[in-house]
Amino acid sequence: xxxxxxxxxxxxxxxxxxxxxxxxxxxxxxxxxxxxxxxxxxxxxxxxxxxxxxxxxxxxxxxxxxxxxxxxxxxxxxxxxxxxxxxxxxxxxxxxxxxxxxxxxxxxxxxxxxxxxxxxxxxxxxxxxxxxxxxxxxxxxxxxxxxxxxxxxxxxxx
Amino acid sequence: xxxxxxxxxxxxxxxxxxxxxxxxxxxxxxxxxxxxxxxxxxxxxxxxxxxxxxxxxxxxxxxxxxxxxxxxxxxxxxxxxxxxxxxxxxxxxxxxxxxxxxxxxxxxxxxxxxxxxxxxxxxxxxxxxxxxxxxxxxxxxxxxxxxxxxxxxxxxxxxxxxxxxxxxxxxxxxxxxxxxxxxxxxxxxxxxxxxxxxxxxxxxxxxxxxxxxxxxxxxxxxxxxxxxxxxxxxxxxxxxxxxxxxxxxxxxxxxxxxxxxxxxxxxxxxxxxxxxxxxxxxxxxxxxxxxxxxxxxxxxxxxxxxxxxxxxxxxxxxxxxxxxxxxxxxxxxxxxxxxxxxxxxxxxxxxxxxxxxxxxxxxxxxxxxxxxxxxxxxxxxxxxxxxxxxxxxxxxxxxxxxxxxxxxxxxxxxxxxxxxxxxxxxxxxxxxxxxxxxxxxxxxxxxxxxxxxxxxxxxxxxxxxxxxxxxxxxxxxxxxxxxxxxxxxxxxxxxxxxxxxxxxxxxxxxxxxxxxxxxxxxxxxxxxxxxxxxxxxxxxxxxxxxxxxxxxxxxxxxxxxxxxxxxxxxxxxxxxxxxxxxxxxxxxxxxxxxxxxxxxxxxxxxxxxxxxxxxxxxxxxxxxxxxxxxxxxxxxxxxxxxxxxxxxxxxxxxxxxxxxxxxxxxxxxxxxxxxxxxxxxxxxxxxxxxxxxxxxxxxxxxxxxxxxxxxxxxxxxxx
Numbered sequence: 073x074x075x076x077x078x079x080x081x082x083x084x085x086x087x088x089x090x091x092x093x094x095x096x097x098x099x100x101x102x103x104x105x106x107x108x109x110x111x112x113x114x115x116x117x118x119x120x121x122x123x124x125x126x127x128x129x130x131x132x133x134x135x136x137x138x139x140x141x142x143x144x145x146x147x148x149x150x151x152x153x154x155x156x157x158x159x160x161x162x163x164x165x166x167x168x169x170x171x172x173x174x175x176x177x178x179x180x181x182x183x184x185x186x187x188x189x190x191x192x193x194x195x196x197x198x199x200x201x202x203x204x205x206x207x208x209x210x211x212x213x214x215x216x217x218x219x220x221x222x223x224x225x226x227x228x229x230x
Numbered sequence: 231x232x233x234x235x236x237x238x239x240x241x242x243x244x245x246x247x248x249x250x251x252x253x254x255x256x257x258x259x260x261x262x263x264x265x266x267x268x269x270x271x272x273x274x275x276x277x278x279x280x281x282x283x284x285x286x287x288x289x290x291x292x293x294x295x296x297x298x299x300x301x302x303x304x305x306x307x308x309x310x311x312x313x314x315x316x317x318x319x320x321x322x323x324x325x326x327x328x329x330x331x332x333x334x335x336x337x338x339x340x341x342x343x344x345x346x347x348x349x350x351x352x353x354x355x356x357x358x359x360x361x362x363x364x365x366x367x368x369x370x371x372x373x374x375x376x377x378x379x380x381x382x383x384x385x386x387x388x389x390x391x392x393x394x395x396x397x398x399x400x401x402x403x404x405x406x407x408x409x410x411x412x413x414x415x416x417x418x419x420x421x422x423x424x425x426x427x428x429x430x431x432x433x434x435x436x437x438x439x440x441x442x443x444x445x446x447x448x449x450x451x452x453x454x455x456x457x458x459x460x461x462x463x464x465x466x467x468x469x470x471x472x473x474x475x476x477x478x479x480x481x482x483x484x485x486x487x488x489x490x491x492x493x494x495x496x497x498x499x500x501x502x503x504x505x506x507x508x509x510x511x512x513x514x515x516x517x518x519x520x521x522x523x524x525x526x527x528x529x530x531x532x533x534x535x536x537x538x539x540x541x542x543x544x545x546x547x548x549x550x551x552x553x554x555x556x557x558x559x560x561x562x563x564x565x566x567x568x569x570x571x572x573x574x575x576x577x578x579x580x581x582x583x584x585x586x587x588x589x590x591x592x593x594x595x596x597x598x599x600x601x602x603x604x605x606x607x608x609x610x611x612x613x614x615x616x617x618x619x620x621x622x623x624x625x626x627x628x629x630x631x632x633x634x635x636x637x638x639x640x641x642x643x644x645x646x647x648x649x650x651x652x653x654x655x656x657x658x659x660x661x662x663x664x665x666x667x668x669x670x671x672x673x674x675x676x677x678x679x680x681x682x683x684x685x686x687x688x689x690x691x692x693x694x695x696x697x698x699x700x701x702x703x704x705x706x707x708x709x710x711x712x713x714x715x716x717x718x719x720x721x722x723x724x725x726x727x728x729x730x731x732x733x734x735x736x737x738x739x740x741x742x743x744x745x746x747x748x749x750x751x752x753x754x755x756x757x758x759x760x761x762x763x764x765x766x767x768x769x770x771x772x773x774x775x776x777x778x779x780x781x782x783x784x785x786x787x788x789x790x791x792x793x794x795x796x797x798x799x800x801x802x803x804x805x806x807x808x809x810x811x812x813x814x815x816x817x818x819x820x821x822x823x824x825x826x827x828x829x830x831x832x833x834x835x836x837x838x839x840x841x842x843x844x845x846x847x848x849x850x851x852x853x854x855x856x857x858x859x860x861x862x863x864x865x866x867x868x869x870x871x872x873x874x875x876x877x878x879x880x881x882x883x884x885x886x887x888x889x890x891x892x893x894x895x896x897x898x899x900x901x902x903x904x905x906x907x908x909x910x911x912x913x914x915x916x917x918x919x920x921x922x923x924x925x926x927x928x929x930x931x932x933x934x935x936x937x938x939x940x941x942x943x944x945x946x947x948x949x
Contacts, residue, residue, distance in 0.1 A: 094512040102468075102511050107460035108453020110631070112582045113663040117879040120582050148453035157451065165447040168849055172314030173450030174583045174631025180451060199887045206879060208580050208632050209314045210856030211849070212887050 583631020
């Protein structure tokens with residue numbers, strides 16, 4: 073049964089007439105054209121589909137569209153402001169913290185979520201906070217460095 | 231004296247016959263004016279002393295490699311693809327240096343069968359060492375052409391000209407200058423290169439040897455980089471295909487009634503090939519779960535626990551790949567003899583992007599966007615499967631979300647093409663993770679038997695090496711042994727397939743298996759001889775590159791010699807792959823009650839010849855080390871009765887952040903040597919270096935990877 077669902081997507085009020093049981097990942101990619109959010113495993117084990125729901129990192133492959141009604145959803149496309157990269161995006165680019173780039177949007181969204189909660193994470197907190205996001209090219213070392221750098225820049229900006 | 235040919239008729243080049251899709255002449259017209267340099271690849275490959283390409287023989291025409299447009303933009307056309315290894319960044323660096331143009335003026339078009347020259351595929355760490363060198367030659371030739379043009383226009387001999395940033399200047403009168411774009415304006419010059427031109431001396435490099443960030447990083451951190459699955463065409467359908475529950479299963483009956491009633495969903499059927507399609511991926515996913523199918527299962531007896539014994543019992547033929555001296559003489563001259571058997575299982579590739587393809591047929595022409603490492607072999611496959619002519623099939627390769635050898639298999643693209651034909655609509659096939667595991671072309675399970683001996687001085691007396699199913703990559707003896715024999719056993723010609731499912735190349739194919747067997751056997755001998763593992767290697771090596779790497783890594787690590795097992799948990803291993811030499815030293819911590827092993831730190835030294843982009847090469851080394859921890863500790867495809875039990879990342883563990891050791895990588899300075907491969911070498915010794923470090927820590931010897939806690943405990947009990 074289709075239903076009207078309303079939420080704030082990347083800062084804009086969005087309304088969809090949709091079956092609320094549809095998986096959020098495919099709604100974002102398919103109906104809304106936001107293909108930065110990736111499918112990797114479909115059961116929440118890899119993190120390639122991570123988005124922010126009310127500032128918390130969430131696996132969009134394991135969430136239905138109905139569950140985000142009236143919430144704030146941010147995808148990788150909504151991170152840069154006025155063409156200026158978010159500090160986490162910038163740190164990933166500057167640290168070469170990616171190879172094929174397919175896990176990168178999910179990594180970045182997860183890292184933003186982590187820094188929202190812990191603005192000054194220790195190395196161990198970064199590792200445990202990023203642990204469930206998988207990267208097969210194995211850019212882990214540089215991703216950890218990028219999260220450190222982003223944390224410093226974000227505090228400096230405040 | 232250099233010979234250059236300009237006339238098409240002299241060269242055997244036919245612009246009408248193209249190895250790709252679009253008629254070459256049409257394509258060249260599209261390029262407009264400027265300078266085009268064509269390289270005859272099979273000749274270039276001889277000239278640059280590279281290994282012969284595999285598969286389809288190279289086309290007998292020239293291939294457009296390089297175009298300098300009227301605005302001075304240099305475009306490099308390559309059938310190679312970008313999958314994270316970074317050639318999208320490093321190939322333009324090579325071009326910029328040969329042509330003396332600003333790096334930002336160099337563009338690269340990759341993996342499009344209509345636009346790019348034929349290429350066997352992107353694998354084997356060949357892009358820089360083979361293809362890159364051809365491109366450099368083409369660029370060097372282009373510069374000669376431009377210098378000749380400038381010489382005529384400026385009235386100055388070529389020898390008196392200098393090029394910087396795309397501007398040619400008279401060294402005696404700097405006011406006399408002309409840019410590449412001025413030279414190419416209104417002109418159309420085609421050159422056919424069949425003689426190796428002199429390439430730029432490394433002392434004159436402006437760009438090569440400096441470090442570059444990924445040129446595609448901005449696209450990738452913003453989510454704008456388009457992978458195959460991110461493409462959309464009007465009316466595009468998402469397909470889900472009915473899959474068998476196990477290998478060897480056949481469709482007995484199917485009930486599609488529930489699915490046929492679903493709104494917005496269509497069933498497509500061509501005998502046993504059944505799919506549901508919808509413009510909404512969620513609806514296709516829902517529909518496929520509602521298909522009721524029964525299969526007959528012809529249960530396969532082999533499983534992940536008995537596969538190695540099964541392989542040894544299978545009908546094999548041995549191929550002697552190397553002999554030196556006489557094994558029996560070697561045995562007689564030995565004071566100690568060692569006989570070992572090493573094992574490994576199937577490995578999955580696990581790119582985070584699953585196999586994906588979008589196919590569209592329009593006006594009799596099939597276009598397929600595919601996540602593939604082999605766009606041209608895919609084109610060939612589509613020509614056969616779809617009974618179409620090569621001119622009507624185009625493969626376009628967007629960014630790849632990882633390959634590791636697994637995307638040399640292209641089944642998903644054939645499925646998408648079939649469905650596009652059956653539906654008359656553009657069709658996207660994006661495998662689920664379960665499909666990815668089920669249809670992956672795994673690294674093969676294998677067995678290696680090594681018999682070897684040493685004399686009382688610690689010199690290796692003989693080396694009798696027998697590898698089953700893993701082939702010879704990485705099976706070089708490396709050490710200086712007077713009596714040696716290497717035999718590679720594979721399936722006999724008429725025997726039934728030994729493997730229950732498809733196998734294929736997995737990052738540094740089989741070099742991991744062979745390096746593991748060799749380097750653990752070396753460690754066994756060093757330990758029994760009572761000689762430090764580094765000293766034992768140096769004593770038995772003549773290969774200077776290997777010796778240099780070992781010394782460099784020992785220096786980086788701060789290695790202190792000791793007889794193993796020393797209790798410190800420090801291991802050594804070395805090897806070579808893709809023309810590159812590597813040496814590793816690792817320190818591990820073993821929890822002897824749980825069997826859990828942590829790599830605390832690792833140092834790696836690598837001789838890869840001229841290093842084009844040192845930062846990019848370091849990233850590849852770090853990637854190899856980290857990915858190598860996967861096959862070392864956890865990765866092994868579980869299967870039973872023809873079913874793949876490893877279905878997702880919960881049942882097949884790949885490396886995570888918490889596994890990360892401290893890494894120190896060194897790239898030896900070899901600017902005067904040709905560039906070699908960098909995407910694979912540093913992974914080959916990972917299993918061995920960890921096994922040797924575990925032995926040094928505990929005195930327990932592991933002959934099989936992955937070295938799971940259970941296997942470590944078992945080895946500790948056995949010692």
